Amino acid sequence: MAEETIIARARRGSGLSQRALAHRSGTSQPTLSTYERGTKSPTLSVLERIVHTSGYDLDLTPRVTFTNHLGSRGEPYVVPDRLWRLDLETAFAEVALPGHLHWSGPSRTYRLADRADRARVYEIVLREGAASDLLTYLDGALLLDLFDDLVIPPVLRKAWAPVIAMHRSTTT
Numbered sequence: 371m372a373e374e375t376i377i378a379r380a381r382r383g384s385g386l387s388q389r390a391l392a393h394r395s396g397t398s399q400p401t402l403s404t405y406e407r408g409t410k411s412p413t414l415s416v417l418e419r420i421v422h423t424s425g426y427d428l429d430l431t432p433r434v435t436f437t438n439h440l441g442s443r444g445e446p447y448v449v450p451d452r453l454w455r456l457d458l459e460t461a462f463a464e465v466a467l468p469g470h471l472h473w474s475g476p477s478r479t480y481r482l483a484d485r486a487d488r489a490r491v492y493e494i495v496l497r498e499g500a501a502s503d504l505l506t507y508l509d510g511a512l513l514l515d516l517f518d519d520l521v522i523p524p525v526l527r528k529a530w531a532p533v534i535a536m537h538r539s540t541t542t
Contacts, residue, residue, distance in 0.1 A: 376428075377424075380420070380424035381406070381424055432454075434452055436501040436504075439526075439529045449533065452537075454510050456509040461512060464479050467480070467494060467495075472494055472498075488512065492513060496526060510537065
């Protein structure tokens, strides 16, 4: 299945039908349908109007890039150039880490709303995770709060130190 367009995602998120969204945003249902299928592209102002009518905003989000680092025994780590935010529901969800992250014991569910569980997940993901895992499970503001208390290898802490320092200096 092809990836949904921004308009389709906004409409589904709003719970509106194509007909209702088209009416509210001042376009026709057939035109809205072609936008959702990606067979026709709206102008930026039309896209903004439709998305806004759906209850969403278009926003610019800085792209996070990762660099690879090696630990003292050659184990790979990834470190971003900046921190990112997760939506609240994701940041405080209950999660069961996949086997490639939590391979040293039986699977369990972690409650990210619980600080101790969140710290354990962050430690595991920082040590074992690829870029996509970090983007899935870690929230930048919550990482800033936990970072000094995390039990992670010194080489990993040192690799992350510039990113943490950069964000701490912008929050004070």
